[in-house]
Amino acid sequence: MSEDNLELMVNRRGRWQTAAEVLGLLSRQPGITRAAVARALQLSTGSATEVTARLRDLQLLSESPAPIQGRGRPTTVLAAHPLGPVVLALELRQGGWRSGVVSLDGSLEQLPGHRHRGHRPASVLAALREVVVGAAAEYGDRLQAVALAVPGTVRGLELLQASTLSWNDVDLSPVVEGTGLFLVAGNDATLAGVAEARTGAAAGAGTALHLIVEVGIGGTLLLDGVPVGGASGTAGEYGHTPYGDRSVRCPCGARGCWDLEIDGRALARHLGEPVPEDPYSYADDLLRRHPAHAEAAIAKVAEALGAGLAGLVNAHDPAVITLGGLAVPLRAAAPAAFASAYEDNLMTFRRSAPPPVLEAAHPTDGVLRGAGALGIDHLTSEPALTAWEAARG
Incomplete structure (x- = not known):
């Protein structure tokens, strides 16, 4: 390969690296200004102007004047190009x-x-x-x-x-x-955890844990917005950790899965009712109505959620935890039961400053x-x- 071709390849690689970084910032910080991009990527004003102009010409982003705030050079707000990918x-x-x-x-x-x-x-x-x-x-x-x-x-x-x-x-x-x-x-x-870590309640946290309850419970550990996939990309099956009754076989094939203690199936079991055909709708309806006869069942499931979450905190040491799906109304329906189980199952040294447990910022479309x-x-x-x-x- 000639030196000229090698130099061309290096330049093109560098060009796309900066362009990708600019677009990455745009996806994580919608409405970011060109000046903020330059600061974040340590680009000169000229370099930032050049790269955004190139991306604009390629119909990858658009720019509009930013509102004037005090002294300083005017800048632009970046957005996706209306004809872009x-x-x-x-x-x-x-x-x-x-x-x-x-x-x-x-x-x-x-x-x-x-x-x-x-x-x-x-x-x-x-x-x-x-x-x-x-x-x-x-x-x-x-x-x-x-x-x-x-x-x-x-x-x-x-x-x-x-x-x-x-x-x-x-x-x-x-x-x-x-x-x-x-x-x-x-x-x-x-x-859903990726959404929370990038633009939601866990944005900016170096280490975040996200859990969502629908039919069973799942989630992910995220490092700087990237989910930890494990050796084969299948990590995050928290619902299949043995936090439940070891005498019960889960549909996944394992025994005692946390899944079976968390959702509508668990609520129905505690109430002496048959397994619902649609566990999500069953639990959603019950938590909305919150009838008096179901208070004890709801508290038991909230305790199972809090205790298991504490175990994951002990294992992963996250800076913040976000909850989505039915985990949010479940905790709200029995806050004392959840909080007590969460604190009681944390290691002693964690109890003075436990990771905050926040509601997802993207509850419906995460x-x-x-x-x-x-x-x-x-x-x-x-x-x-x-x-x-x-x-x-």
């Missing part, structure tokens, strides 16, 4: 799915949700592919990636196990079959926002930026 975020749930379109600045346009027409993997994935095809027809080559959130354990594009769907070893790639679109997949609770963030990570990679530039050359 987007991600289709899909959230697969037990009863149906939701979707939304996410731009480079993290803005989400949520689309109408749908119920499953059938529960077999092939039927559900075919329905999701219809959504992808429809989005591709509407957005054209602006649609660059699809990010799929699923309620189960994921490795690459394989759903290893989803107990609530009774799915095992399902290939997720048919969702984009024949479209040529990039597909990335992740666990729903993990992706999974879609987190999936979108995963897709944006791809859009701002060197290969994706290079391809986008070539398509507009």
Whole structure:
């Protein structure tokens, strides 16, 4: 390779690295100014102006005058370009799915949700592919990636196990079959945690723990906004830690899973009622009504949540914990039971300053926002930026 070609490669790599950093800041701090980008990345005013102009020319971002605040040079507010690339975020749930379109600045346009027409993997994935095809027809080559959130354990594009769907070893790639679109997949609770760590209640925390209760409990540990995936990318299955009754076999195959102590199944069991067909709706309704006869059952489940959370704090030492889904109304319905179990199960040295437990800032759309963030990570990679530039050359 000639020296000229080598220098060109180095320059291009450096150019895309800075561009990716600028776009990364935009996705984590919507409405950031060009001056703030320059400070964060230690760029000169000229360099910041040059790189944002290049990104504007490539239809990756737009700029508008920032409100004048005191003395100093005027600056601009950065936003996603109206003709720039987007991600289709899909959230697969037990009863149906939701979707939304996410731009480079993290803005989400949520689309109408749908119920499953059938529960077999092939039927559900075919329905999701219809959504992808429809989005591709509407957005054209602006649609660059699809990010799929699923309620189960994921490795690459394989759903290893989803107990609530009774799915095992399902290939997720048919969702984009024949479209040529990039597909990335992740666990729903993990992706909700990504949203909280990047733009939500845990933003800025170096180490954060996110937990979400729906059917069972899941979550993730995040370091600087990046989920800890483990050796094979399947970490975060907190619902399958043995915090429950070891005599009970979980649908996942393990015994004594925390999942079985936390959600609508646990509430029904404590109330002497049959296992609900839809544990999420059952628990949601019960927590909204909060009938007197259910107070003891709700307190038991809140205690199970608080005690298990303390165990995770002892193990992970997070700076902050965020709660999503039914964990929020569950704690609110029995605050004393939760707080007592949380404190009592912390190691002694942690009790004087336990990590704060905060409500999620994205309680209803965190999974879609987190999936979108995963897709944006791809859009701002060197290969994706290079391809986008070539398509507009």
